[in-house]
Amino acid sequence: MSINLENMTAVQNENQEGVLGHLAWFSVGKQLIKTADLKERLIQSGMEEEWMPNAIRSADAFRRATKEIETRKATSQTGVFENYLIREVFSDKDYVQRNIVVESVNQAGKRLDYNSKAGVITLDKKNQSITFISETETAKELCLEAEQKFNIYRDNYSAQQLRVMVNKILQSLAPTPVRPHGGIYFVPDSHTEGLEKLVKFTSSLENSEGFKIPVVNTFDNRNMVNAKLKEHLESILNDCKTSGSLRKGQVKEIIENANSVISNYKNYKGIVQEEAVQLEQKIMRIRSEITRMVTDLS
Numbered sequence: 001m002s003i004n005l006e007n008m009t010a011v012q013n014e015n016q017e018g019v020l021g022h023l024a025w026f027s028v029g030k031q032l033i034k035t036a037d038l039k040e041r042l043i044q045s046g047m048e049e050e051w052m053p054n055a056i057r058s059a060d061a062f063r064r065a066t067k068e069i070e071t072r073k074a075t076s077q078t079g080v081f082e083n084y085l086i087r088e089v090f091s092d093k094d095y096v097q098r099n100i101v102v103e104s105v106n107q108a109g110k111r112l113d114y115n116s117k118a119g120v121i122t123l124d125k126k127n128q129s130i131t132f133i134s135e136t137e138t139a140k141e142l143c144l145e146a147e148q149k150f151n152i153y154r155d156n157y158s159a160q161q162l163r164v165m166v167n168k169i170l171q172s173l174a175p176t177p178v179r180p181h182g183g184i185y186f187v188p189d190s191h192t193e194g195l196e197k198l199v200k201f202t203s204s205l206e207n208s209e210g211f212k213i214p215v216v217n218t219f220d221n222r223n224m225v226n227a228k229l230k231e232h233l234e235s236i237l238n239d240c241k242t243s244g245s246l247r248k249g250q251v252k253e254i255i256e257n258a259n260s261v262i263s264n265y266k267n268y269k270g271i272v273q274e275e276a277v278q279l280e281q282k283i284m285r286i287r288s289e290i291t292r293m294v295t296d297l298s
């Protein structure tokens with residue numbers, strides 16, 4: 001079922017009476033932000049520090065920095081290229097070692113030569129610093145690039161980490177996807193205050209934005225919420241039913257999502273009265289599937 005947002009009814013004033021909730025969407029663009037700056041913007045938006053991402057681990061910053069230096073370069077030989085790849089060869093509680101591997105290949109991809117130690121880059125977790133040795137000038141340049149990137153990533157959160165953070169906050173607001181693949185969500189009026197804070201926070205980030213549009217309590221809009229909530233419950237139920245071949249971690253994620261949907265349903269009872277019986281039957285089926293999955297995991 002597609003929704004034409006141009007046909008949605010919104011209020012034109014600050015009076016929130018008769019408002020079912022809001023349509024909301026967010027965009028987090030490319031950026032890097034220091035821990036202190038992120039915490040400050042979160043607090044200024046009225047949210048708790050508990051929403052901060054996990055502290056940046058030096059090993060994660062190291063792996064990201066070294067992965068990003070992988071490249072392909074032409075050689076002086078016609079039709080011959082060098083692939084510079086990263087391979088992790090050692091890791092313990094104190095150190096991580098990753099090697100630059102150089103693979104010479106022709107245009108057909110056939111390997112002509114292989115050097116597993118063109119560069120050796122080591123992270124000292126305690127001192128949060130890296131050292132390296134290299135056999136060629138190109139490998140040295142890549143090692144220096146990895147060191148530069150590491151020094152940045154060690155102290156800054158990435159856009160992807162921020163997207164995960166924003167999504168976690170959004171999931172606490174009992175959202176229902178309006179589009180089949182997400183992107184736009186309906187948030188019930190009981191979470192308007194939290195949504196306003198999230199919009200303010202997201203809009204404070206670089207290259208980012210957040211929007212919310214109030215949805216008036218009309219017959220058509222109630223039908224929209226009913227339909228989208230029904231689709232969402234059916235999607236969760238389908239995920240539960242088809243979880244048999246998934247890894248344990250994936251099943252646990254489905255269980256977590258299903259429990260969240262069940263918990264959030266209380267925010268919709270005043271909106272979906274006409275469909276309450278049918279929706280609550282789906283909730284009961286999801287509960288049953290959760291019990292089955294938990295039993296299977298144990």
